[in-house]
Amino acid sequence: MNLDEFELAIHKLFGEELLKEKDEYGFTSTSNDAIKKIGYATNLSLKTVDLAIKHGVDLMVTHHDAWDFLQGLREACVEKLEKHHISHFWIHAPLDFVHFGTCTSLMNELDVDEIKQYSSYSEAGGELPGIAEFSAPLEFGQLTEKMRAKLKEPVRAWKNNDKQIKRIGVLTGAGHSSMLIQRALDAGCDTYITGEATLYSIQYAQYAGINLLVGSHTFTEVFGVATLVKKIAELNPGLETLELIESHFELNH
Template sequence: MNIKDFEKTIQQLFGEKLLEEEDEYGFTYTADKEIHKIGYATNLSVETVELAIAQGIDLMVTHHDAWDFIYGLREACAAKLAAHNISHFWIHAPLDFVDFGTCTALMKILEVDEINAYSTYSEADGELPGIAEFAAPVEFEQLAGRMRSALSEPVRAWKNNDRPVKRIGVLTGAGHSSALIREAAERGCDTYITGEATLYTIQYAQFAGINLLIGSHTFTEIFGVASLAEKIAEIHPDVEITELEESHFELNH
């Protein structure tokens, strides 16, 4: 597979509509060579680039670009990528809102029985969480334990009602907005799951009586990146995929 083949595969997997916003995906650096090994991670960072170098990666695929407000990071990463002739592609919003993406992948990891709605975005409504149900209700602590095991990290948990968990709302990563929690509650969810929390997130969930489970931004989203990498490998079976395993650096709250 070469870069052109990879671009066609992204078009095939996401479709025209999800790729309309061209500032939500792209290449940081493209190397002129065949792609035999893809390394995937949630974040583009100096650390993940160094993992790619050590593992002989030809193409990095991440959910996040280097954020503009982490000053100088993109330039540092681009320089390392160029020095070692490694391509890098990132895809943000389209991966959040595709039917195999970040929210769906986490819901499946949590062993839901039915996905009622995928996470979506529109100009009229903004972001909306994914909604899923368990056929048989599970105890809140059981679900929290399931999430801790899947993410391999502590998960902060607030039990704000006395019911077992039946219906969950999920928006991975920075889904801390109280408006998103209100949307989940209004759609009958007893539990809301995301990857970041502020004072307002916690207070509103308590006020609204909806349980809250908070993992890290990185590890609530890694399953969606893995899902994308697996789909690329299905289309190009000669390409090897491997996770660039990030540390749990967000845990020092």
């Protein structure tokens, strides 16, 4: 696969509507044109770049670019990528809201039986969480332990009702808004799952009586990147892929 074929795969998987916001994805190419090995991670960082170098990656695929407000980080990453002839592609909002994206991938990891609503975004209505159901209701502790096992981290958990878990709302990453929790409630969810929480998220979930499960931003979203890379590989047989495994650096609890 070369860079042009990679870009064709991205357009095929996402469609033009999701890719219309040009500042929500980006591509940094080097003199390297042939892509034999893709390394993927949630974040572009010096650590993930070092892993890409170590494993002989031709192209990095990440959910996040290095944020502009992390002054100098992106430039340092690009300099290192260019030195080692590694290209980089990142895709943010489109991966959150494509039907196979971050929320759907996490719900599938949690072994849901039916997806009722894909996560989505519109200018009129803003963000909507993904909604899914279990055919056999779970105890709160069962779902908590399942999520901890999948993310391999100590997911924070607030049990705010006495119901068995039947319907969950999921907005990976920074889904801490009380408005998003309310939208999960409006959709009949008994539990809301996200990758960040604030004082207000926790207070509102307690007030509203909806269970709250919070993993890290990085590890609630990495499954979506893995799904994307798997789909790219299916379109390009013979392509090698591997996860550039990040540490659980967000954990402070």
